[in-house]
Amino acid sequence: MSLNVMRTRGPNPLSLDDDLIDQILTSLPSFADLQSVVVSSNVFYGVFNVRPSSIVDAIAHNEIGPALPEALRACRYRATDPWPVDGGGLAPITCIEARSLSRNAAVVKGLEDVFSSRYKDRSSRTSKLNFTESWRFHRAMYTMSLFTAAFPGNELYRERDVSNIQRKQTERTAFLTRFPNDELLGIYFASRFLVRLLRWSVVAGQGTELWDRRAYSAWAASFSPNLIWSIYSKAEMLNDIGPDMEEASDNTLDSYIFPSISTILKQRGAEDDLQSVSILDENYRHQDKCQMCNTVRGRNLWNETSASRLCRVA
Numbered sequence: 001m002s003l004n005v006m007r008t009r010g011p012n013p014l015s016l017d018d019d020l021i022d023q024i025l026t027s028l029p030s031f032a033d034l035q036s037v038v039v040s041s042n043v044f045y046g047v048f049n050v051r052p053s054s055i056v057d058a059i060a061h062n063e064i065g066p067a068l069p070e071a072l073r074a075c076r077y078r079a080t081d082p083w084p085v086d087g088g089g090l091a092p093i094t095c096i097e098a099r100s101l102s103r104n105a106a107v108v109k110g111l112e113d114v115f116s117s118r119y120k121d122r123s124s125r126t127s128k129l130n131f132t133e134s135w136r137f138h139r140a141m142y143t144m145s146l147f148t149a150a151f152p153g154n155e156l157y158r159e160r161d162v163s164n165i166q167r168k169q170t171e172r173t174a175f176l177t178r179f180p181n182d183e184l185l186g187i188y189f190a191s192r193f194l195v196r197l198l199r200w201s202v203v204a205g206q207g208t209e210l211w212d213r214r215a216y217s218a219w220a221a222s223f224s225p226n227l228i229w230s231i232y233s234k235a236e237m238l239n240d241i242g243p244d245m246e247e248a249s250d251n252t253l254d255s256y257i258f259p260s261i262s263t264i265l266k267q268r269g270a271e272d273d274l275q276s277v278s279i280l281d282e283n284y285r286h287q288d289k290c291q292m293c294n295t296v297r298g299r300n301l302w303n304e305t306s307a308s309r310l311c312r313v314a
Contacts (some may be wrong), residue, residue: 016043018047018050021043021044021047022047022051022054022055024037024044025037025038025044025047025048025055025058025059026054026055026058026059026062027058027062028059028062029059029062029063030059030062030063030102031056031059031060031063031098031099031101031102032102033059034048034055034056034059053092053093056092056093056098057092057093059098060093060098060101063101063102063105064101064105064138065134065135065138066135066138066139067135067138067139067142070138070139070142070143070146071101071104071105071138071142072093072097072101073142073146074104074142074143074145074146074149075097075100075101075104076097077146077149077150103226104142104145104226107225107226107229108137108138108141108142108225109127110229110233111137111141111193111194111197111225111228111229112127112129112134112137112138112141113125113126113127114197114232115127115129115137115193115279116128116129118193119193119280120133120280129280130281132281133279133280133281136182136186136278136279137186137190137279139183139186140183140186140187140189140190140279141190141225143179143183143186143187143190144187144190144191144194144224144225145224145225145226147172147175147176147187147257148222148223148224148225149224150175151168151171151172151175151222151256152222153221153222153223153256169260172256172257172260173260173263173264176257176260176261176264177264181265181268181270181273182278184261184264184265185265185273185274185276185278186278186279187257187261188257188258188261188274188278189278189279190279191221191257191258194220194221194223194225194228195220195221197228197232198220198223198228198231198232199220200232201228201231201232202231221256221257221258222256222257261274262274
């Protein structure tokens with residue numbers, strides 16, 4: 001799939017109107033499907049040749065959904081970018097960005113499935129989040145991708161200069177201050193979910209010793225969603241990823257994201273909102289019952305949809 005092509009239109013042996021072909025192309029669910037279609041038919045390729053930007057934009061909305069603005073900001077961020085990050089505004093989506101959006105969307109979808117199974121419906125391996133819950137989750141995940149890229153944890157844990165620690169903390173707080181309370185709460189709970197998922201992956205694969213090292217959970221909050229998904233789904237080891245926590249600074253690690261969010265909400269008089277459900281419309285996790293004995297087990301309920309995770313722990 002390329003946007004840098006000659007915009008010519010050849011004969012149409014299918015006798016289909018160009019606008020109809022355009023509607024077919026813009027209704028495809030993913031960039032992978034778009035590529036498969038345009039390389040398999042000269043007619044469809046010809047229409048794409050003439051209208052690449054509008055078709056690519058439509059596919060991006062189809063595959064990413066309403067969290068596309070956040071996904072684009074995360075995808076387009078570079079360390080040299082000025083603040084605030086605006087995601088490139090209305091700039092056309094390039095081929096490289098399309099591939100990156102697809103990869104990130106697959107990660108976020110996988111994390112959503114795990115989140116749904118853990119916090120909403122343990123009877124299903126795939127997400128049972130409704131449209132609004134799914135949008136909140138995706139929006140928070142893409143924002144966390146941007147946040148962890150803008151403030152890399154591997155730069156933080158080596159820091160010893162108090163003034164630099166305070167300056168970076170101020171920068172992170174300034175970044176988070178731009179978000180309204182509902183989005184800030186989504187970021188907070190998404191971060192907690194990611195840390196818990198990473199903790200489970202570490203304990204399941206390597207036991208509790210590595211995780212129990214001083215301040216590890218605080219530093220783990222700086223892991224990107226893509227990295228945590230890779231560790232979880234591929235059972236990767238953390239020996240070459242995590243720092244030597246005995247050499248880490250508590251002041252740096254403990255202040256990565258959670259205290260900033262708490263401080264902002266307190267300043268807004270909304271600190272009690274941290275006790276709310278946030279991403280989900282209501283608290284589902286304590287309602288799951290065993291189908292054999294009808295006992296309410298909540299998050300401790302294991303069945304055929306979650307047995308593989310129990311086996312990894314064993």
